[in-house]
Amino acid sequence: MSTTPLRPLPSLLRHLNERRVFAAVQGAGPLSRAEIARHTGISGPTVTRAVASLLQAELFEEEAPHRQSVGRPGKLVRLARSGVCLLAVLVGPKSCEVSIGGLDGEGSVDERRSFPTPPTYEGLLSTCMETARGLLSGRSGRLLRSGVCVPGLIDGPAGRSLISPNLHQIDGRQLGMDLEEALGVETTVVQECHALCLAEQVYGLARGIDNFAMMDINEGLGLGVVHGGRLMQGCRGLAGELGHVTVDLPGQLCGCGNHGCLETVATDRALAGLVSAELGRSLSIDELVEGSRKGTIDPSAAVSRFADYLGIAIAAAINIFNPSRLFIHGRCFDVSDEVFDRVVAAAKRRSLAPSFESCEVIRARGNKRLGVIAATLRDALAMPPVEFDTPPLTVN
Numbered sequence: 001m002s003t004t005p006l007r008p009l010p011s012l013l014r015h016l017n018e019r020r021v022f023a024a025v026q027g028a029g030p031l032s033r034a035e036i037a038r039h040t041g042i043s044g045p046t047v048t049r050a051v052a053s054l055l056q057a058e059l060f061e062e063e064a065p066h067r068q069s070v071g072r073p074g075k076l077v078r079l080a081r082s083g084v085c086l087l088a089v090l091v092g093p094k095s096c097e098v099s100i101g102g103l104d105g106e107g108s109v110d111e112r113r114s115f116p117t118p119p120t121y122e123g124l125l126s127t128c129m130e131t132a133r134g135l136l137s138g139r140s141g142r143l144l145r146s147g148v149c150v151p152g153l154i155d156g157p158a159g160r161s162l163i164s165p166n167l168h169q170i171d172g173r174q175l176g177m178d179l180e181e182a183l184g185v186e187t188t189v190v191q192e193c194h195a196l197c198l199a200e201q202v203y204g205l206a207r208g209i210d211n212f213a214m215m216d217i218n219e220g221l222g223l224g225v226v227h228g229g230r231l232m233q234g235c236r237g238l239a240g241e242l243g244h245v246t247v248d249l250p251g252q253l254c255g256c257g258n259h260g261c262l263e264t265v266a267t268d269r270a271l272a273g274l275v276s277a278e279l280g281r282s283l284s285i286d287e288l289v290e291g292s293r294k295g296t297i298d299p300s301a302a303v304s305r306f307a308d309y310l311g312i313a314i315a316a317a318i319n320i321f322n323p324s325r326l327f328i329h330g331r332c333f334d335v336s337d338e339v340f341d342r343v344v345a346a347a348k349r350r351s352l353a354p355s356f357e358s359c360e361v362i363r364a365r366g367n368k369r370l371g372v373i374a375a376t377l378r379d380a381l382a383m384p385p386v387e388f389d390t391p392p393l394t395v396n
């Protein structure tokens with residue numbers, strides 16, 4: 001008995017082509033259909049059909065050609081930014097941001113508003129909604145989708161926050177689903193470090209790189225690892241919580257309930273806390289950045305201790321995952337150029353030499369807003385359920 005391999009249905013192939021065409025315009029900006037064909041290697045008629053479908057889905061818009069070209073120039077297509085818009089919500093332990101804009105990333109943000117994070121979930125949800133409605137009322141064009149970025153552990157398919165050690169208001173809540181219900185559009189939920197990985201893959205310095213790691217250092221410390229082009233998520237999507245590895249047994253109480261986690265000694269909050277203890281007054285990371293830049297605060301001693309601990313975290317990621325690049329994202333590096341240099345030097349001391357030598361440690365270029373936009377568009381283009389055209393069995 002022999003069987004013929006299963007063939008994907010034409011609809012699936014069409015969808016794959018649409019995704020490649022979308023990715024080409026997302027990566028390169030406005031392109032003509034002929035340019036898309038050159039970028040993707042897809043035939044002209046197939047590109048024309050995919051573009052028509054993406055125009056119909058309101059993911060693309062046409063714009064007039066503005067470049068000099070020989071012969072009659074073709075119309076350019078771009079990611080939509082006038083007929084439809086996206087809403088991006090960033091939720092953090094200290095502050096939140098709601099922004100609105102087109103589908104084409106950072107340059108498309110029309111407006112953004114920030115507010116201190118409300119202490120209750122109900123307050124958080126209502127302030128997000130109030131801000132979103134205010135932004136939407138001043139903009140023409142339909143809201144296509146929205147996306148929300150949250151810290152902590154998220155139960156993937158349901159988008160439920162399991163535990164957020166620095167933002168317990170959202171524990172057990174489904175912020176994405178609640179926003180979806182209130183806004184009336186599909187809403188993507190993405191974990192903050194995963195958002196940074198996507199931002200770097202789609203818009204930043206990880207384009208075309210299959211193996212890299214991302215360390216997010218803010219109120220908490222998160223790790224994202226991309227291997228073979230795909231985010232490593234673990235069996236339940238909870239991988240990457242390096243911040244809750246104990247490094248100081250009798251250390252400070254962490255938001256997770258343990259003591260001495262990396263998050264208590266190697267974050268923006270930890271650095272601001274060390275300087276605050278030295279000065280005898282409470283400083284935020286923003287105040288520390290400002291004071292250090294003006295020369296009114298000397299954080300050198302605190303930076304040295306902080307760099308040692310952050311170096312341990314980076315060395316752990318390098319030794320375990322052997323990434324070709326490790327991006328670090330944190331406000332702490334704005335305190336002074338010395339912070340990054342000291343952290344990398346500490347990471348080098350703590351890493352195995354061959355692993356460190358094969359890894360470039362670099363500051364992230366992307367941000368969480370871009371990650372939310374990328375995640376929202378990824379979901380808008382999600383693959384349909386895989387269907388196969390089952391060939392008849394042949395019996396010899």
Ligand SMILES: [Zn+2]
Pocket residue numbers: 165243244245254255256257258261263
């Ligand atoms: Zn912890």
